Amino acid sequence: MPSSLANASTVQTLNASALAQLRSDILTCRLMPNERLRVEALRERYGMGTSPIREALMRLEAEGLVELEQNKGFRVSEVSAANLLDLMRTRVEIETIALRWSIEKGGVEWEANLLGAFHRLSRQTKIDPSNPDAISEDWSREHADFHTALVAACGSPTMMAIRARLFEQADRYVALSIMSSGPLRDDVTEHKQLMRVALNRETEKAVELNRLHITRTLDKVAASLAAGHAATESQGRKRSR
Amino acid sequence: MPSSLANASTVQTLNASALAQLRSDILTCRLMPNERLRVEALRERYGMGTSPIREALMRLEAEGLVELEQNKGFRVSEVSAANLLDLMRTRVEIETIALRWSIEKGGVEWEANLLGAFHRLSRQTKIDPSNPDAISEDWSREHADFHTALVAACGSPTMMAIRARLFEQADRYVALSIMSSGPLRDDVTEHKQLMRVALNRETEKAVELNRLHITRTLDKVAASLAAGHAATESQGRKRSR
DNA sequence: GGTCAACATATTTTCGAAAATCCGTTGATT
DNA sequence: AATCAACGGATTTTCGAAAATATGTTGACC
Numbered sequence A, B: 001m002p003s004s005l006a007n008a009s010t011v012q013t014l015n016a017s018a019l020a021q022l023r024s025d026i027l028t029c030r031l032m033p034n035e036r037l038r039v040e041a042l043r044e045r046y047g048m049g050t051s052p053i054r055e056a057l058m059r060l061e062a063e064g065l066v067e068l069e070q071n072k073g074f075r076v077s078e079v080s081a082a083n084l085l086d087l088m089r090t091r092v093e094i095e096t097i098a099l100r101w102s103i104e105k106g107g108v109e110w111e112a113n114l115l116g117a118f119h120r121l122s123r124q125t126k127i128d129p130s131n132p133d134a135i136s137e138d139w140s141r142e143h144a145d146f147h148t149a150l151v152a153a154c155g156s157p158t159m160m161a162i163r164a165r166l167f168e169q170a171d172r173y174v175a176l177s178i179m180s181s182g183p184l185r186d187d188v189t190e191h192k193q194l195m196r197v198a199l200n201r202e203t204e205k206a207v208e209l210n211r212l213h214i215t216r217t218l219d220k221v222a223a224s225l226a227a228g229h230a231a232t233e234s235q236g237r238k239r240s241r
Numbered sequence C: 001g002g003t004c005a006a007c008a009t010a011t012t013t014t015c016g017a018a019a020a021t022c023c024g025t026t027g028a029t030t
Numbered sequence D: 001a002a003t004c005a006a007c008g009g010a011t012t013t014t015c016g017a018a019a020a021t022a023t024g025t026t027g028a029c030c
Helices: A005-011 A016-027 A039-046 A052-063 A082-105 A110-123 A137-154 A157-181 A190-197 A201-226 B014-027 B039-046 B050-064 B079-106 B108-122 B137-154 B159-182 B188-199 B203-227
Strands: A066-069 A073-076 B068-069 B073-076
Touching: A005 A073, A016 A052, A016 B073, A039 A052, A052 A201, A073 A137, A073 B014, A073 B079, A082 A137, A082 A157, A082 A190, A082 B073, A082 B159, A110 A190, A137 A157, A137 B014, A157 A201, A157 B079, A190 A201, A190 B039, A201 B014, B014 B050, B014 B203, B039 B050, B039 B073, B039 B188, B079 B137, B079 B159, B079 B188, B079 B203, B108 B137, B108 B188, B137 B188, B188 B203
Parallel strands: none
Antiparallel strands: A066 A073, B068 B073
C-alpha cells in the first residue's frame, strides 16, 4: 500500500519503469544509435527480469526508437542524414497543421497555459552546469512542454500524438549533435516571438516562425551529423574492427 | 532449417505470429472494441505462452489498437464518434500532403505500380460470398495496397508510416460499420477516377477526390456508429448488467 | 440495514530456467 | 589451400510457475 505521494513512482509496474528508463536513455543517447541491446545487459542495468524489458522494447519498436531483427535481438534505431531530413520535413507539415488549428481554436485557457510554459522555459538554464556536454534534462522537458502548449488547443488527440512522437525523434538528433559539437544557440527570444504572434492570432506569421525554428535547429544538427558522424560509426560491434 | 517456401510463415517467432493475429483480429473486430484481453484466454486462442502475447500487446498499445491499465490488463481500444471524427480530419490532412508529394515526385515506376494495384483491386469482389456479413479480407488488403500505391512516391518513410497507421485505425471503424449495417457502397469508379487524375498530375483535383473519398466512407461509418452503437455497449463486462 | 475489515478467488505481472536459434570456429575432406 | 559440415558458446525466445495485485464475498460489528 503506497503511503506517501513521493513514491508514487514506486507503484508503477517494472514494465512501465523499464519503458521510461529505456526511452530516456535512448533519447539522451546514453544508449547510442545502432547500439545492440542485449537483454542480459539490460537486465543488469535496470535490475529486473527479461519480461518487463522485452515488453518495453517491443513498445519502443512501435515508436521507432528501437529496431528488432527476428532472432537477432534489438538495437537502438540507426540515425542518418536521410532520416533526419525526412523527419524535418514531416515535422514541419504536422506542426504547421496543428499550430493553425490551435491558434484558430485556442481560448483563454490555452493562452494562460502557453504563457506559463514559456515562463518556466525562460527560467531554465539550457546547460546543466554539472554536465556541460549534455543538455539539461529539465530544460529539455520544459522545451517540449512549451511546444506542446503551443499546439495544445488544436483539438485533435491524434494529431497531438503524432506531433509528440516526431518531436521526440528529433530530440534524439539534437542530443547527438550536442555530444559532438557542443550546445546549440540559445533561442529564448525565438520562443518568445513565436508565442507572441500565436497569441496575437497572426497565424501565417506563427506558422512561418515555427517552420524556421524547426529548420534552423535541425539544419545545425544535420551539419554536425555530416561532420562528426564518426561518433556513431563502429557502434554495435562487439569490438573494433 | 526451413525447406519449403510455403512454410516461410512457420519460421517467424511466436511473437511475430501473435502480433499479426492480434492485429488482424482487432482490425476485423473479431475482438470487439473495449473487449477485455485476458492473457489466459489469448494463450488458449493462439496456443502459446504469456511472453509472446504480452509483448505483442505492448506493441499494439503503442499503435493505439490496445489499451493498458496498470495491473488491470489490456483491452481493445474503445471506439467513439469523437475519435472517428478526429481520425477523419487528421487522415485527410496527412493523406493530402502525402498525395501532393507523391504526384509531384512520382515516376514511371510509381505509375506502373499504381495501375497494377488498381487492377488487382478491381478484380477483387468486396464481399466474401462465404461470409457476407464481413468484408473480404483479400479486398481489404488490395484496397489498402491501392491507397498505399497512390502515395508511395511521396519520398517520406515517416509520412508513409503515419499514413498507414491512420488508415489501419479507420479500417477498424469500417469493419464495425459493416457488421451493423451491411456493406458500404461499391467504389470502384471512385478509385478509378482518383487514379486517373493522379496519373494526369492534376494535383488539386486528386487531393479533392481523395478528401471526398475519405469523408464519404467515414460519414457513412459515423452514421451507423451513431445508430447502432449498441453493438459495442455491454462489451468487456463479464456478464450483462 | 449499513459499513468495513478480512479473506478467497481471479488476474496480471514477474522471474529464472529451458528450448531454439545464431554465429564463429574447428577440423575433416577434396 | 578451399569448402563445408559439425560442433560449441553466446544470445534470443519461450514457457510455466511464483509473486504481486485487484476484485468480489463473507461475516463481524455498529
